[in-house]
Amino acid sequence: MSVEKQKILIKGATILSMDSKTSNFPVGDVLIEGTKITAVAKEITITDAEMIDAAGMILMPGFTDAHRHAWQGTLRRLMPDVSDLMSYVNDVHFDIARYYRPEDIYIANLLTALSAIDHGITTIIDASHNTRSYSHAVAAVDALQESGIRALYAPGFPLGGEWxxxxxxxxxxxxxxxSFPQMD
Structure with a gap:
């Protein structure tokens, strides 16, 4: 079944809507049709949807990370002592970053976006300050779009190396x- 036609009913969750137009429910249901939330209520009865039992769980909108460098996602835990910011900047921006190929940017952005989604972050602003070429930018945007995350791509020029x-x-x-023809 295509995503556009899929129906999912999340039942029995504590719902924190974070929306003044929609109520919160100590126990409630949410109906998703395709990619849209179509109903939020104390109880929704429908038989043609996949049901998820969310009893004892909290359901709320995804979080927004307003400052993420997605291209650095694969570098996590690479450097155990990042308390020295200047050492980090020198090592990452002047040494490691200049070797990133477009396919490295793609992999890092995809993994970063999927990890964010896995942790309840559904929107990011990607401060992509390792945009060395058009191909690097395309790879970054493609990965974000393919992950399904909502993202604002904010390219930035590299601090070191050729670009x-x-x-x-x-x-x-x-x-x-x-990548964004609808903006024409």
Whole structure:
């Protein structure tokens, strides 16, 4: 069944709507049709939906991480002592980052986004300050889009190493037309 036609009924959760137009429920149900929440109520009776028993669980909207460098997601725990910020910046930005290929950016962004979703973060602002070329930007955006996370891609130029300066003129517009045509 396609996602657009799928119905999921989450039953018996403590619902914290975080929305002044929707009630909170000590015990309630949420109906999802496709990718949209279509009903939130004390009780929803429907027979043609996949049911998830959420008794004893809290259901609320996903969190937003307003400052994440998704390309660094694969570097977690690589450096045990990150209390020295300047050592971290030197090691990551001036040594490691310059070797990132577009496929490395893709893998890091995808893993970072999926990990965020797994932890209840459904929206991120990706401060992507290792955008070395148009291909790096495409890889970053493709990974975010394919993960299913809501994301604002905020490209930034690298702190060290070589990078394609022409990206910041024609490349950004080209990326927008390729990856976000609805913005035209």
């Amino acid at each position: 394609e300066q022409s990206f910041w003129t024609a490349g950004l517009e080209r990326l927008q037309k390729r």
